[in-house]
Amino acid sequence: MTNPEIGQTIDIDGVATNYHDNGRGSPIMLIHGSGPGVTAWANWRLTLPVLAQKRRVIAPDMLGFGYTERPADNHYSMQRWLKHLLGLMDKLQLERVDLIGNSFGGALALAFAIAHPERVRRLVLMGSVGVSFPLTDGLDRVWGYTPSAATMRELISLFSWNQLLVNDDLAELRYRASIQPGFQEAFAAMFPTPRQQWVDALASSEEDIRALPHQTLLIHGRDDQIIPLQTSLTMASWIAKSQLHVFGQCGHWTQIEQADRFTQLVDNFFSEADQEQ
Numbered sequence: 001m002t003n004p005e006i007g008q009t010i011d012i013d014g015v016a017t018n019y020h021d022n023g024r025g026s027p028i029m030l031i032h033g034s035g036p037g038v039t040a041w042a043n044w045r046l047t048l049p050v051l052a053q054k055r056r057v058i059a060p061d062m063l064g065f066g067y068t069e070r071p072a073d074n075h076y077s078m079q080r081w082l083k084h085l086l087g088l089m090d091k092l093q094l095e096r097v098d099l100i101g102n103s104f105g106g107a108l109a110l111a112f113a114i115a116h117p118e119r120v121r122r123l124v125l126m127g128s129v130g131v132s133f134p135l136t137d138g139l140d141r142v143w144g145y146t147p148s149a150a151t152m153r154e155l156i157s158l159f160s161w162n163q164l165l166v167n168d169d170l171a172e173l174r175y176r177a178s179i180q181p182g183f184q185e186a187f188a189a190m191f192p193t194p195r196q197q198w199v200d201a202l203a204s205s206e207e208d209i210r211a212l213p214h215q216t217l218l219i220h221g222r223d224d225q226i227i228p229l230q231t232s233l234t235m236a237s238w239i240a241k242s243q244l245h246v247f248g249q250c251g252h253w254t255q256i257e258q259a260d261r262f263t264q265l266v267d268n269f270f271s272e273a274d275q276e277q
Helices: 040-044 078-091 104-115 137-143 149-159 168-178 183-190 196-201 206-210 229-238 259-276
Strands: 008-012 015-022 027-031 056-060 097-102 120-126 216-221 242-247
Touching: 008 078, 015 040, 015 078, 027 040, 027 078, 027 104, 040 056, 056 078, 078 104, 097 104, 097 259, 104 120, 104 206, 120 259, 137 149, 149 168, 168 183, 206 229, 216 229, 216 259, 229 242
Parallel strands: 027 056, 027 097, 097 120, 120 216, 216 242
Antiparallel strands: 008 015, 015 056
16 A cells, blocks of 8 residues: 655755655645654645645655655754755755744744745744743653654644544554654654753744744644644744734644644635735
């Protein structure tokens, strides 16, 4: 049976990179979060096909995640992830994209927009890291994951407010994903203790965030146990051209728990920019 998490492969600076590339039109880049066993497809499986009805949607497995090759030194940093993303855009000849970042991917998207403002049209940050905050118990447990089906079930129950989305089959599926060869070794190398340092390392400076020139849509679940709502409230107060949408009765899985509303919000946001061109 074909694995839907595996898309196309492209060489980025010697790294075999797994990515999905669907649809035609104005390009959107989707950057996934950092959960154990995560892939672009697992994060964006409900989002990608809907947005691809009108636009070209690219969703890579970032360096060290999913089915993208792991560097031999197993060393990861913001600079390395940003170089990987820039290399992908250059290889695909994407001059400018609308950028959507989820959680950890939000920190990357924010930092990329700051470093390369001319390469981003509009920015969407969802349940995003990007400013410093006290490490939550939920994020500590996610980054400290040790593989077992039971532990995975506990984690996915933290991600979702709607516990009807949490079941043994999903836990087993994500557990199996997390123990693919090389997956856990790379994940464990990314965020070792003390983990507060990685929250801080993923944060952009207040000065840089305040100078961000892009129209920015912030989306957060009010009941998020992984990344506190305060992070989006802070970014909304710092980013001049920002708007914030908060979903009640929603956890960290905004794009899954509120899939239809999420894609509608994003589509409307990008359609505004289409009309300005």
